[in-house]
Amino acid sequence: MKLNHVYKTFYPDTPKEVKALTDINLTFEKGEFTTLSGESGSGKTTLLNIIGGLDSATSGEIFFEGEEISAYSEEKMAKLRLHDIGFIFQAYNLIHVLNVRENIGFIMKLLKFDQKEIDARIMELASILQIEDLLDKLPGEISGGQQQRVAVARAVASRPKLILADEPTANLDSKNSERLMNMLRTLNEKEHVTVIFASHDKYVLEQSKRIIVLDDGVVVEDR
Numbered sequence: 399m400k401l402n403h404v405y406k407t408f409y410p411d412t413p414k415e416v417k418a419l420t421d422i423n424l425t426f427e428k429g430e431f432t433t434l435s436g437e438s439g440s441g442k443t444t445l446l447n448i449i450g451g452l453d454s455a456t457s458g459e460i461f462f463e464g465e466e467i468s469a470y471s472e473e474k475m476a477k478l479r480l481h482d483i484g485f486i487f488q489a490y491n492l493i494h495v496l497n498v499r500e501n502i503g504f505i506m507k508l509l510k511f512d513q514k515e516i517d518a519r520i521m522e523l524a525s526i527l528q529i530e531d532l533l534d535k536l537p538g539e540i541s542g543g544q545q546q547r548v549a550v551a552r553a554v555a556s557r558p559k560l561i562l563a564d565e566p567t568a569n570l571d572s573k574n575s576e577r578l579m580n581m582l583r584t585l586n587e588k589e590h591v592t593v594i595f596a597s598h599d600k601y602v603l604e605q606s607k608r609i610i611v612l613d614d615g616v617v618v619e620d621r
């Protein structure tokens with residue numbers, strides 16, 4: 399993933415104008431485990447949303463595997479998101495009428511994976527994430543930390559190339575935060591999935607291999 403001179407301005411040329419991102423130039427290599435950090439309002443979520451194609455840049459170019467995705471139509475971008483990108487949101491966004499098993503398999507089903515393959519992958523992830531006992535429960539019947547693990551399983555199930563996680567530990571206690579990071583680290587090492595977080599959680603930062611700090615929409619540190 400490569401970003402060239404990416405800018406994002408909300409409400410341009412109006413009194414409400416906000417320059418959320420200014421001249422962002424970044425390259426993310428396959429297998430990275432990186433956190434976008436910075437104070438509240440610095441542009442972390444905006445940048446993550448642009449990387450994942452949930453929002454478009456005001457100007458600049460974005461490349462994914464050498465293709466310019468910033469020029470994609472919304473339909474083509476939706477396809478790319480479905481096939482190659484897994485999202486983990488702070489609010490989990492599980493589907494409440496589906497049980498845990500169905501939630502984990504949801505994206506694979508949309509992608510028309512074979513049911514046997516879906517079942518095998520659900521069992522594999524349930525074992526890694528220690529949620530085997532929860533598969534027949536509804537999201538409303540399990541704890542926040544457990545829901546978060548289900549959200550992780552769903553995000554990685556179809557083996558996307560890129561996982562984007564926005565403040566994934568925000569609602570978790572320290573024990574569950576540690577568990578979540580260990581799992582993502584294991585998936586990053588075992589399945590070589592690229593992981594990019596937006597977070598200001600100290601623990602997430604400690605666990606990251608690369609940290610990109612934003613200040614007022616500008617990259618001020620990359621280490």
Ligand SMILES: Nc1ncnc2c1ncn2[C@@H]1O[C@H](COP(=O)(O)OP(=O)(O)OP(=O)(O)O)[C@@H](O)[C@H]1O
Binds near residue numbers: 445
């Ligand atoms: N949809 C929007 N419309 C207008 N302004 C927005 C929108 N989304 C974000 N902004 C503004 O862009 C700037 C960057 O916001 P962003 O949410 O990316 O920051 P953040 O670093 O993720 O903050 P936090 O840690 O509080 O989530 C802020 O000034 C914010 O008010």
